[in-house]
Amino acid sequence: MDDPEQAILEATYRALCEHGYAELTVQRIADESDLSKATIHYHYDSKNRLFMRFLEYLYERYSDRLDDVSGGTARDRLDALLTMELTDAETDPDINFQTAMLEVRAQAPYDEDIREMLNAFDEALVSRLRETIADGVDAGEFDDGVEPGMAADHLATTIRGAHTRHVAVRHPLDRSYETARTYVETYLVDGSAPEVTA
Amino acid sequence: MDDPEQAILEATYRALCEHGYAELTVQRIADESDLSKATIHYHYDSKNRLFMRFLEYLYERYSDRLDDVSGGTARDRLDALLTMELTDAETDPDINFQTAMLEVRAQAPYDEDIREMLNAFDEALVSRLRETIADGVDAGEFDDGVEPGMAADHLATTIRGAHTRHVAVRHPLDRSYETARTYVETYLVDGSAPEVTA
Numbered sequence: 001m002d003d004p005e006q007a008i009l010e011a012t013y014r015a016l017c018e019h020g021y022a023e024l025t026v027q028r029i030a031d032e033s034d035l036s037k038a039t040i041h042y043h044y045d046s047k048n049r050l051f052m053r054f055l056e057y058l059y060e061r062y063s064d065r066l067d068d069v070s071g072g073t074a075r076d077r078l079d080a081l082l083t084m085e086l087t088d089a090e091t092d093p094d095i096n097f098q099t100a101m102l103e104v105r106a107q108a109p110y111d112e113d114i115r116e117m118l119n120a121f122d123e124a125l126v127s128r129l130r131e132t133i134a135d136g137v138d139a140g141e142f143d144d145g146v147e148p149g150m151a152a153d154h155l156a157t158t159i160r161g162a163h164t165r166h167v168a169v170r171h172p173l174d175r176s177y178e179t180a181r182t183y184v185e186t187y188l189v190d191g192s193a194p195e196v197t198a
Numbered sequence: 199m200d201d202p203e204q205a206i207l208e209a210t211y212r213a214l215c216e217h218g219y220a221e222l223t224v225q226r227i228a229d230e231s232d233l234s235k236a237t238i239h240y241h242y243d244s245k246n247r248l249f250m251r252f253l254e255y256l257y258e259r260y261s262d263r264l265d266d267v268s269g270g271t272a273r274d275r276l277d278a279l280l281t282m283e284l285t286d287a288e289t290d291p292d293i294n295f296q297t298a299m300l301e302v303r304a305q306a307p308y309d310e311d312i313r314e315m316l317n318a319f320d321e322a323l324v325s326r327l328r329e330t331i332a333d334g335v336d337a338g339e340f341d342d343g344v345e346p347g348m349a350a351d352h353l354a355t356t357i358r359g360a361h362t363r364h365v366a367v368r369h370p371l372d373r374s375y376e377t378a379r380t381y382v383e384t385y386l387v388d389g390s391a392p393e394v395t396a
Contacts (some may be wrong), residue, residue, distance in 0.1 A: 020304075022220055095307065100306040105366035106218075109297050115367065122367045152355070154377035157369075161359025168303035169313065169320045171355075179352035187385045 007033050008040055012054045017096040021103040026050070048113075055104075055117040062121060066128045072134030078184060081132065085125075086177035087158045088166075099167050126156045133188065143189045151188060155180060205231050206238055210252045216292040219301040246311075253302075253315040260319060263343070264326045272334030276382060279330065283323075283357045284375035297365050324354045331386065340386045349386060353378060 011033035019028055026047050030037045040179075044050035069084060071077040089095075108115040130152035136142035164175030209231035210222075215224055224245050228235045242248035267282060269275035287293075304311040327350035334340035360374030 019359045020308075088266045099304055100309050102300065102362075105362060106297055106300040106304055108366045109293065110218075122363065122369070150377055150380060153373065154381060157356050157359035157363060157374050157377065158352070159359065160366075161355035161361045162358065163318065164300075164303060164358045164362045165355060168306045168358075170321070175351065176355050179348055179355065182348060183352060183385065185379065187381065 004035060004039065007035060007045055008043060008050065009054055009057045011035070012050065013097070016100045018052075020096075021100050021107070051114055052117065053121070055114070057126070059117060059120055063124050066124055069128070069132075073141055074132050074139055074188065075141045075184075078129070078132045078136065078182065080189075082130065082155070082159075082177055082180050082184070086162055086173045086180060088173045095167070098163055102164060102167050122156065122160075125159065129155050136188065144189050155183070158183070183198050202233060202237065203241055206231060206241060206248065207234070207255045210248065211295070214252075218294075219295075219298050219305065250315065253312070257315060257318055257322070261322050264322055267326070268379055271339055272330050272337055273339050273382075273387065274326070275388075276327070276330045276334065277379065280353070280357075280375055280378050280382070281326065284360055284371045284378060285384075286371045293365070296361055298386055300365050301360060303322045320354065323357065324350050327353050334386065344386050353381070356381070 008029065008051070010031045014032040015028040016024055019025075022045045024047070026037050026040050029042055029050070033040075040050070043059070044053060065084060066081075069077055071080050104114060105118060108118050132150045133142060133146065133151050134148040137144065137146055137148060158176065158180050162173055162180075165171035165176070166173050206227065209227045212230040214222055216230070217223075222245070224238050225237050227248070228238055233237075238248070242251060263282060264279075267275055267278045269278050302312060303316060303349055304318050328346045331340060331349050332346040333343065335342065335346060356374065356378050359371040360371055360378070361367070363369035363374070364371050
């Protein structure tokens with residue numbers, strides 16, 4: 001492996017999916033890679049430091065995915081954002097990863113560093129939603145009466161709730177997508193605007 | 199204490215708030231009560247059995263609170279439901295309890311008994327919402343085009359997301375209440391809202 005730090009981060013992802021956050025150890029990360037525990041400790045002097053770097057790495061990837069959301073109109077982009085967040089991927093690593101992230105969220109009150117990183121994720125999502133909704137209002141696609149900050153906050157809460165229910169009670173993400181889309185199409189979209197094509 | 203089982207359940211609540219789910223032990227439950235570890239074991243032969251009984255006890259209380267939600271109109275009752283779920287209680291036990299419950303939710307994929315109990319909570323909330331919204335549609339308070347199942351599902355997701363964001367990023371519940379109420383007032387109540395097709 002050319003880049004050991006990248007290899008460590010990818011092994012951390014696999015170990016997290018396999019064992020969850022509470023059971024994550026440097027040994028288990030080493031077991032998921034070709035690297036020794038000593039090599040991992042050479043790069044990151046503690047498990048906490050490694051985990052914070054891992055959250056940063058996830059944040060960079062998440063941020064890139066939000067930036068990559070595209071579409072001809074604000075309405076299309078908002079739909080693409082909801083699709084990105086609320087599509088069932090019936091693969092094990094995915095649900096395991098969401099479960100581990102829920103564990104991490106439950107750690108936030110006890111760990112300021114984790115809370116700060118989770119805040120960054122939350123703010124990235126809210127601001128992307130807000131900017132997209134504001135664009136739609138400006139373009140006349142969404143109703144003038146829509147307050148972008150409020151609607152963005154509501155959708156961010158919906159997305160977070162969809163993930164929690166998905167993990168806790170296996171509520172299908174597709175169903176949450178459907179209700180969120182109904183919210184957008186009924187509440188945001190200007191009655192006089194043309195039908196969505198996406 | 200006249201009723202040791204009740205005392206054990208109340209001590210479990212305090213121990214859970216104090217130590218979280220991962221660190222919950224029978225010893226810590228005993229420490230929160232006047233009872234010995236042996237007495238607790240006499241009533242519940244394992245920590246898991248005790249914890250399942252504790253979730254049942256929470257469920258009974260939750261179910262009673264849902265039943266107690268009252269109001270002259272469906273719109274009042276829906277607002278009372280949102281207020282019950284989305285009011286900031288700036289007391290420590292409360293946020294600690296929500297944090298512990300988020301930990302429990304992250305356990306659900308690994309524990310069928312927990313998942314079944316969480317399902318019961320989820321279904322109780324969804325059906326109370328659905329029934330209230332359906333009453334409102336029947337009474338002409340809510341728009342005819344509103345599909346009660348869909349709107350109830352959306353609000354349940356919103357409530358769950360509000361709790362998760364409250365724990366993970368300290369997002370104020372009052373703010374989530376405000377956006378949920380805007381959803382209700384604009385989407386459910388507004389007579390000029392376009393028809394919804396599922």
